[in-house]
Amino acid sequence: MLISIESDNNSTLLLQLEVKGISVFTECRSGYCWACSTRLVKGVVSYQSKPLSVKDGHVLVCCAIAHTDVTLEV
Helix, strand or coil, X not given: CEEEECXXXXXXXXXXXXXXXXXXXXXXXXXXXXXXXXXXXXXXXEECCCXXXXXXXXXXXXXXXXXXXXXXXX
């Protein structure tokens, strides 16, 4: 399922998904466990704290912040 999220430059993608009632599996909420890795279809994000690594084409929604409108595959 593709989900569009508008950029707000403040909230993590995870918080924005939760507000929409969309559940994403997560454990640490800080970018260490990679449990919330989600495919980024479109958009630009940055991280509150830089994760150790992120798979190409994916984003860690627990700590990523959208700088443009984004589309995720959840």
